[in-house]
Amino acid sequence: MGSEGSAGVVVVPRNFRLLEELERGEKGIGDGTVSYGMDDADDIYMRSWTGTIIGPPNTVHEGRIYQLKLFCDTDYPDRPPTVRFQTRINMSCVNQETGMVEPSLFPMLGNWQREHTMQDILIGLKKEMSAPQNRRLHQPHDGNEDQRVEQKGLSLRCVIM
Amino acid sequence: MKVSIKTLKGSSFEIDVEPTSKVSDVKKLIEVTQGDNVYPADQQMLIHQGNVLKNDTTLEENKVVENNFIVIMLSKKGSSSAASSTAKEPTKQPSVDRAIPTAPATQPPAPPAPVSEPVTAPVPTATTASAPAAAVTAASTEADNYGQAASNLVAGSNLEGTVQSILEMGGGAWDRDTVMRALRAAYNNPERAVEYLYTGVPEQAEAPAAVQALPVPAAVQALPVPAAVQPVDPSQAPQSAQLSIPSSGPNANPLDLFPQVLPNASANAGGGNLDVLRNNSQFRGLLSLVQANPQILQPLLQELGKQNPQILQLIQENQAEFLRLINEPAEGAEGNLLDQFAAGMPQTVAVTPEENEAIQRLEQMGFDRDLVLEVFFACNKDELLAANYLLDHMNEFDDDAPEPPQ
Numbered sequence: 001m002g003s004e005g006s007a008g009v010v011v012v013p014r015n016f017r018l019l020e021e022l023e024r025g026e027k028g029i030g031d032g033t034v035s036y037g038m039d040d041a042d043d044i045y046m047r048s049w050t051g052t053i054i055g056p057p058n059t060v061h062e063g064r065i066y067q068l069k070l071f072c073d074t075d076y077p078d079r080p081p082t083v084r085f086q087t088r089i090n091m092s093c094v095n096q097e098t099g100m101v102e103p104s105l106f107p108m109l110g111n112w113q114r115e116h117t118m119q120d121i122l123i124g125l126k127k128e129m130s131a132p133q134n135r136r137l138h139q140p141h142d143g144n145e146d147q148r149v150e151q152k153g154l155s156l157r158c159v160i161m
Numbered sequence: 162m163k164v165s166i167k168t169l170k171g172s173s174f175e176i177d178v179e180p181t182s183k184v185s186d187v188k189k190l191i192e193v194t195q196g197d198n199v200y201p202a203d204q205q206m207l208i209h210q211g212n213v214l215k216n217d218t219t220l221e222e223n224k225v226v227e228n229n230f231i232v233i234m235l236s237k238k239g240s241s242s243a244a245s246s247t248a249k250e251p252t253k254q255p256s257v258d259r260a261i262p263t264a265p266a267t268q269p270p271a272p273p274a275p276v277s278e279p280v281t282a283p284v285p286t287a288t289t290a291s292a293p294a295a296a297v298t299a300a301s302t303e304a305d306n307y308g309q310a311a312s313n314l315v316a317g318s319n320l321e322g323t324v325q326s327i328l329e330m331g332g333g334a335w336d337r338d339t340v341m342r343a344l345r346a347a348y349n350n351p352e353r354a355v356e357y358l359y360t361g362v363p364e365q366a367e368a369p370a371a372v373q374a375l376p377v378p379a380a381v382q383a384l385p386v387p388a389a390v391q392p393v394d395p396s397q398a399p400q401s402a403q404l405s406i407p408s409s410g411p412n413a414n415p416l417d418l419f420p421q422v423l424p425n426a427s428a429n430a431g432g433g434n435l436d437v438l439r440n441n442s443q444f445r446g447l448l449s450l451v452q453a454n455p456q457i458l459q460p461l462l463q464e465l466g467k468q469n470p471q472i473l474q475l476i477q478e479n480q481a482e483f484l485r486l487i488n489e490p491a492e493g494a495e496g497n498l499l500d501q502f503a504a505g506m507p508q509t510v511a512v513t514p515e516e517n518e519a520i521q522r523l524e525q526m527g528f529d530r531d532l533v534l535e536v537f538f539a540c541n542k543d544e545l546l547a548a549n550y551l552l553d554h555m556n557e558f559d560d561d562a563p564e565p566p567q
Contacts, residue, residue, distance in 0.1 A: 067211070
């Protein structure tokens with residue numbers, strides 16, 4: 001489904017790509033500071049994912065664990081997934097109200113390339129936390145996430161419609 | 162099944178757990194195998210595939226299977242709870258309430274900022290606490306004669322202010338070196354220094370200096386020193402008695418005072434012995450001091466006994482007559498008190514013994530009696546004003562229109 005090809009280039013279908021990312025997430029390649037997995041193992045479309053970023057050292061984010069939601073729609077990986085922070089965070093590329101990562105402010109989402117993976121997004125966000133404009137921002141305390149969950153639900157409902 | 166535990170420092174180790182084990186049991190197992198000081202169970206946070214594992218859930222519920230890896234990290238806040246995000250429907254996500262974990266090795270830059278603010282906050286409190294302490298010091302100065310004497314010994318930055326005050330009081334009559342020498346001779350006591358400036362810095366004790374000890378209260382009122390150091394006139398009298406003991410100059414004055422009285426006392430043996438004291442001008446000054454503050458009578462008698470036992474014995478033999486002698490100018494003392502109360506500040510009162518006493522003090526400063534009388538009444542019987550006027554005139558400074566320094 002959804003497999004298209006340009007002239008002479010092999011295109012990996014969406015499901016195979018997501019399965020490959022799922023396998024990589026389970027194996028734990030990397031330093032362990034970013035990790036991700038599927039939200040619902042029963043979802044055959046593999047759209048909803050959860051990710052975790054451990055704050056990099058020497059920043060205000062050190063010692064904090066940021067939990068994110070990544071939503072890969074049916075056009076992934078041709079289009080970037082929507083990334084939303086579930087944990088409250090104060091970053092220049094994150095909307096303070098909704099926790100959404102703004103593609104216009106985060107180049108990896110704004111200039112999306114098909115070769116990028118969800119792990120690349122998480123690593124990129126972690127690097128963004130160490131950027132000069134973000135490493136010393138005052139961070140809010142962890143609070144209740146009910147409002148954001150409802151926001152996400154509403155967003156999902158709109159997507160379904 | 163075997164599960165790999167990865168740490169943030171890049172190392173990893175394996176543990177053997179059951180799928181039905183609880184996350185809290187896994188943490189205890191990690192604590193046992195790795196050491197309770199390396200990974201204490203209450204500070205561990207386990208992350209599996211982007212989910213923070215809750216303590217009361219099982220590995221099976223978190224979809225941990227064989228050869229999976231779990232990331233472990235430490236939080237400084239004990240028993241921090243984290244909710245798992247596993248749910249059947251994305252729209253039914255549970256709330257994630259989590260305490261902010263802190264790495265044990267290093268502190269983030271943000272927490273030091275609140276540490277700086279508490280350091281800043283107590284500073285105004287300390288400043289505020291200093292003011293009541295100063296007020297308490299001022300209050301205790303009023304009550305304690307010894308503290309009162311100590312507070313008059315200026316030093317450091319106060320010395321410069323005192324020198325300026327004395328220079329202004331003299332109106333140019335004294336130069337700075339003279340003021341500094343007088344302060345040094347008076348052990349940096351401004352009242353004593355002003356007295357020395359009026360009578361000359363003593364290199365040896367002189368008889369007139371004894372009488373000049375009396376205008377110390379008046380001299381204190383003229384000094385623009387802090388209000389705490391400037392009590393009312395009655396409280397100055399015990400201070401004068403207190404100050405006269407450690408100072409060498411005034412301490413020698415009583416010794417010089419009574420040799421004059423001694424021959425008279427021995428010549429007039431028998432009745433009417435206290436008439437000698439009555440006619441002695443120095444003793445009348447002491448009696449005036451006693452009348453101003455009766456509390457110093459006992460220390461005065463003790464001092465008198467040390468300097469001249471014969472006079473003390475004479476007083477003891479005629480106590481009734483001595484008491485009458487003390488009470489004779491009662492009317493003058495009462496007038497003095499009334500006038501002080503009305504004026505709100507101590508000043509010379511228009512009573513004959515007081516006027517005569519002031520005139521004699523001005524005479525013993527080295528001026529002619531006629532000149533003293535003229536200036537005294539021209540200055541409306543103000544002894545201090547007359548003294549300043551005489552000093553200005555003596556130095557031929559601004560003869561045409563001499564201005565008082567005040």
